[in-house]
Amino acid sequence: MKALNKLTAPKAVAPERIIQFGEGNFLRAFVDWIVYNMNQKTDFNSSVVVVQPIEKGMVEWLNGQDCLYHVNLQGRLNGNAVNTLTRIDCISRALNPYTQNAAFMALADQPDIRFVISNTTEAGIAFDPSCKLSDAPASSYPGKLTQLLYRRFKTFKGDTDKGLIIMPCELIFLNGHHLKECIYQYIDLWKEDLGADYEKFKTWFTKYCYVCATLVDRIVPGFPRKEIAQIQKKICYEDNLVVQAEIFHLWVIEAAENLSLRQLANEFPVDKAGLNVLFVKSEAPYHERKVTLLNGPHTVLSPVAYLSGVDIVRDACNHPVIGKYIHKVQFDELMQTLNLPMNELKQFAADVLERFNNPYVDHQVTSIMLNSFPKYQTRDLPGLKVYLERKGELPKGLVLGLAAITTYYKGGVRADGKEIVPNDAPEIMQLLKDLWATGDTRKVAEGVLAAKDLIWKEHGDLNTIPGLTDMLTDFLNSIQEKGMLETVKGIL
Numbered sequence: 001m002k003a004l005n006k007l008t009a010p011k012a013v014a015p016e017r018i019i020q021f022g023e024g025n026f027l028r029a030f031v032d033w034i035v036y037n038m039n040q041k042t043d044f045n046s047s048v049v050v051v052q053p054i055e056k057g058m059v060e061w062l063n064g065q066d067c068l069y070h071v072n073l074q075g076r077l078n079g080n081a082v083n084t085l086t087r088i089d090c091i092s093r094a095l096n097p098y099t100q101n102a103a104f105m106a107l108a109d110q111p112d113i114r115f116v117i118s119n120t121t122e123a124g125i126a127f128d129p130s131c132k133l134s135d136a137p138a139s140s141y142p143g144k145l146t147q148l149l150y151r152r153f154k155t156f157k158g159d160t161d162k163g164l165i166i167m168p169c170e171l172i173f174l175n176g177h178h179l180k181e182c183i184y185q186y187i188d189l190w191k192e193d194l195g196a197d198y199e200k201f202k203t204w205f206t207k208y209c210y211v212c213a214t215l216v217d218r219i220v221p222g223f224p225r226k227e228i229a230q231i232q233k234k235i236c237y238e239d240n241l242v243v244q245a246e247i248f249h250l251w252v253i254e255a256a257e258n259l260s261l262r263q264l265a266n267e268f269p270v271d272k273a274g275l276n277v278l279f280v281k282s283e284a285p286y287h288e289r290k291v292t293l294l295n296g297p298h299t300v301l302s303p304v305a306y307l308s309g310v311d312i313v314r315d316a317c318n319h320p321v322i323g324k325y326i327h328k329v330q331f332d333e334l335m336q337t338l339n340l341p342m343n344e345l346k347q348f349a350a351d352v353l354e355r356f357n358n359p360y361v362d363h364q365v366t367s368i369m370l371n372s373f374p375k376y377q378t379r380d381l382p383g384l385k386v387y388l389e390r391k392g393e394l395p396k397g398l399v400l401g402l403a404a405i406t407t408y409y410k411g412g413v414r415a416d417g418k419e420i421v422p423n424d425a426p427e428i429m430q431l432l433k434d435l436w437a438t439g440d441t442r443k444v445a446e447g448v449l450a451a452k453d454l455i456w457k458e459h460g461d462l463n464t465i466p467g468l469t470d471m472l473t474d475f476l477n478s479i480q481e482k483g484m485l486e487t488v489k490g491i492l
Contacts, residue, residue, distance in 0.1 A: 001233075001236060001238050002236060002237055003065075003238050003239065004065045004068050004069070004193065004237040004238060004239045005064075005065055005066040005068065006064075006066040006439075008237070009068055009087065009089075009104050009237065009400070011063060011066060011089045011090070012039065012047070012089050012090065013047075013092075013136075013160070014039065014045045014046055014047040014090070014092075015045065015046060015112045016046075016047050016048075016049050016092050016107075016110060016112060017047070017112050017113060017114050017115060017126065017254075018035065018046055018047070018048040018049065018113075018115040018116075018117060018325065019047035019048075019049050019107055019115070019116045019117075019139055019148075020032070020048050020049065020050045020051065020091075020117045020118070020450060021051050021053045021116070021117070021118035021119075021120055021144070021145070022050070022051075022053055022119040022120055023050045023057055023058055023059055023062055023094060024058075024117055024119065025220050025222040025223070025243045025245075026169075026216075026220045026485050027042050027117070027169065027243075028069065028088070028091075028241075028243050029071050029118060029120050029218065029243040029245035029396045030169070030216060030218050030221045030245070030249060030251075031048075031117050031119075031169065031238075031384050032048060032090055033071050033086070033088060033249075034249070034251065034270060034273075034275055034277070035048055035090045036088045036089065036090045036208050037273045037275060038268075038269065038270055038272075038273045039090055039276065040273075042269045042273050042274040043269075044268075044269060044273075046090070046115075047090050047091065048090055048092065048117075049092055049093055049094075049095065049107060050062060050075065050091055050093070050094040050095070051068070051092075051094075051095050051097055051104060051144075052094065052095065052096045052097065052098075053106075053118070053120045053124060053144070053147075053226055054089055054120075054140050055098045055408075059095060059096050059205075059242065059440075060096075060160075061092035061225065062091065062094040062241065062242060063093065063094050064096070065239065065240070065241060067091035067092065067093060067094060067143075068085070068087060068088070068089055068238050069084050069088055069155045069241035069242060069243065070085050070086060070087050070088070070225075070231070070235055070237075070241075070243075070341070071085070071088055071242075071243055071244075071245060072084070072085050072224060072231060072242055072243070072244045072245070072363070073086070073244075073245055073246070073261075073357065074244060074245075074246060074360035074361065075246040075247035075248060075289065075354070075358045075359075075361075076246065076247070076354040076355075076359065077354070079354075081359050081360075082247050083121050083230065083360065083399075084247075085234065085235055087235075087335065087466055090259070094262045094479070095107075096327070097144060097307050098137065101137055103136075104137065104144075104148075104434075105124075105147070105394065107141060107148065107150070107436065108149070108151035108152035109151070109152070109155045109157060109170070109443070111156075113134060113152075113164065114164060114193040114267065114393065115164065115165050115166075115167065116148075116164050116165070116166040116167070117166075117169060118141060118145075118167075118168045118169060118170065118179075119143040119168070119169040119170055119216075119220065120170060121170065122170055122171055122172050123172050124140075124142065124144060125175060125178045125182060125422075126142070126182065127181075127182045127185045127186070128140040128141055129140060129189060130357045131143035131148070131186065131189075132193075133147065133190040133194070134193070134195040135147075137294050137443070139291055140182075142179060142182035142183055142185075142186060143186055145179075145183065146183050146187065146190075148217070149164065149183070149201075149205060150194070150197075150201055151206050152164070153197070153200075153205075154197070154199050158200060158201075158204050158348075159266055160204075160207070160208045162208075163204065163207075163208030163209040163210065163270070164187055164209050165203075165209075165210045165212065165264070165267065165347055166179065166210065166212065166334065167209045167253060168211075169213060169214055169216045169242060169251075170332070171216070171339040171421075171429075173283075173284075173287055174213050174283070175213055175214060176213030176214065176254065176256070176474055177211075177213055178200040178211050179211055180211040181336060183205065183211075184340050186203075187202050187394040188420060189285070189366065192413025196373045197275045198266065199342070205246070206258075207258060208258075210255075210256035210259040211252075211256050212253050212254055212255060212256050212259070213254040213262070213272070213284045214252060214253045214254065214283065215251070215286050215287050215290065216249070216250070216251055217247060217249070217250040217251075217294075217390070218245055218246060218249040218292060219245065219246040219355070219361075220244070220245040220246075221244045221245070221437055222241065222244060223240055223241075223243065223244070224244040228328075231254065233482050235449060240290060244285060246353055246355060246358060246361070247319075248276075248354070248355050249275070249276055250276050250277075250278075250287040251270070251275075251276070251277040251278070251281055252278045252283050252287075252404065253268075253277065253278065253280070254280055254281065254282055254283040255278050255279060255280075255281065261279045262279065262282075264279055279314065281444060281488035282412075284359070285335050285338070285339060285340050287351045288338065288342075289338055289340060289345065289348060289440060291378070292334050292337065292379070292382075292383055293330060293334055293335065293338075293339055293345065293348055293349050293352055294355075295351045295375070295377045295379045295467065296329070296330075296334050296380050296383060296407055297326055297329050297330045297334065297356075298313075298335075298356075298368050298369070299372060299375045299376055299380055299401065299405075300380060300397070300398060300400075300402075300404065300405075301313070301316055301322070301325070301326050301329070302365040302366070302368040302372070303365075303367070303369060303372065303401070303404035303405045303407070303408040304322060304325060304367045304400065304401060304404045304484060304488060305319070305322050305365050305409060305413065305416075306365045306366065306369065306408065306420075307479070307484035308321070308322055308488065309407060309414065309415060309416050309418075309485075310322055310365070310485075311364060311365060311366070312362050312363060312364065312365070312432075313356050313358050313363040313364075313365060313368075314356065314358060314359065314361070314362070315366065316356075316357075316361065317353060317356045317357045317438040318357065319487055321488055321489055321492070322488065324492050325397060325400075325491075325492065326353070326492070327353075328397045328492065329395075329398060329401065330349050330352070331346070332355070332393075332395075332397070333383065333387055333397050334380075334383045334387075334398070334399055335349060335393035336387060336390065336391070336414060337382075337383040337386035337387050337390070351355060359484045360379055360428055367383040367483045368388045369405075369408065369422070369423070370423050370424070371423070371424050371425070372408070372409075372422075373405060373409075373424060373454075373455045374406045374426065374455065376401070376402060377455055377456055377457065377459065379457055380398050380401065380402075381456070381462075383398065384398045384399070384465075385459075385465070388465065388466075393467075394465075394471055396471070396491045397491060399468065399471045399472055399475060399489065400475050400487065400491060401470060402418075402448075403476050403479060404488075405471055406432070406445070406448050406472070407437075407475060407480075407484075408415050408420060408422055408446060409422045409424070409428075409429070409432040409477065410432065410436045415483065423456075428451075428454055428455065431448075431451060431454060432448070434445060434447075435447040435448065441473050441476040441480065442469075444473075444476060445472040445473040445476060446463055447463035447470055448457050448471055448472070449461065449465075449468065449472065450462070450463055450465045458491075474489060476488065
């Protein structure tokens with residue numbers, strides 16, 4: 001078996017046009033895979049310089065393989081099982097700014113650099129007031145980026161054509177807006193150090209740098225420990241950086257205020273590569289779509305399936321009863337609360353079901369049920385309220401999901417003898433324990449719905465929602481008397 005490097009495998013050479021903060025599994029299986037496809041299918045002709053955003057990372061591993069590695073995509077596409085291996089060759093080199101700060105800062109001097117992409121975890125986009133302009137480097141990601149931008153401003157003397165298009169991929173809503181605000185905070189913090197450049201640099205950043213909010217979606221399990229020997233035998237290379245991901249991918253990119261959708265699409269022609277990337281004026285409805293149609297069904301299907309004796313998400317999708325329940329919640333209830341075109345929503349929901357039905361991933365429903373009440377509050381309760389407002393009745397599937405969560409938190413033993421072990425904040429666990437100790441399902445329902453400080457937050461006391469207390473009580477009684485599966489049959 002051969003070592004994997006540019007001496008043993010062909011590697012494309014292209015101008016370095018993208019700086020990528022982050023070398024982890026997600027970026028390599030998502031952004032770099034997308035750039036590779038753009039290079040293959042369009043005239044994008046660009047390579048990526050990876051920058052390690054924290055002091056300890058894996059750039060040495062990347063450089064050890066000349067930044068070559070394979071992406072293993074697994075899942076269902078149009079109903080068919082897919083399992084592919086693709087060698088990615090679009091990363092030119094990887095830098096550690098803590099040991100190679102001069103090389104890192106010199107990226108700002110390269111005229112071809114046009115894009116900055118990042119995934120530094122949800123905590124990465126944060127302002128640290130202890131950072132200094134003179135740090136080598138600043139500790140935070142926004143601090144490093146501001147240093148780089150100022151160096152570029154100085155090198156090119158404020159050239160209006162040398163601004164950068166910045167597309168963060170951190171999993172926070174409006175990530176670009178947060179990053180832009182952090183950069184402004186650093187510019188203001190370093191006002192004295194910037195001196196006469198302060199106003200000019202701030203204006204250059206405002207007018208000629210473009211910070212786009214994005215939404216990314218692809219499940220990336222990471223390094224395939226169980227299958228690595230089999231994969232290496234198949235590819236005939238000793239690749240220690242194989243990254244496994246689902247075949248589904250979605251990148252929603254919201255154009256910055258000072259950048260038109262057409263210009264963004266022309267400069268970053270990912271749509272021409274036939275990839276699932278959308279350039280939009282606002283990512284908000286797509287964020288809502290993902291939370292509602294992917295996370296929402298996950299949250300309620302898990303306790304319903306588990307209490308019916310089904311442990312794997314894929315098996316729940318294929319179950320003759322639970323599968324219909326999932327479809328009802330997703331298509332008949334939650335989908336009716338969104339404002340995007342119905343054909344788009346149906347396609348996304350169908351993609352979600354294919355993802356749930358991934359033959360290569362045994363996704364345990366119990367892994368989804370951690371902190372189920374707070375998840376229901378953010379993912380399902382808004383849809384319940386909108387459905388009631390639009391249809392004049394409560395969505396039975398969503399209310400049954402809440403009853404399933406409430407029953408799951410009772411604990412005890414499942415019909416097949418498995419012990420039920422819920423997990424949440426201690427105060428929520430104690431509340432449910434005390435409520436179930438009353439032996440009165442009406443009191444359980446009223447107590448859960450009244451927990452505005454613990455669970456429902458700004459939604460207040462849910463007992464005020466017409467009919468909800470009665471319906472929840474009825475479902476709790478039915479689950480106790482008939483079992484979960486028979487209760488589900490009753491609403492289908």
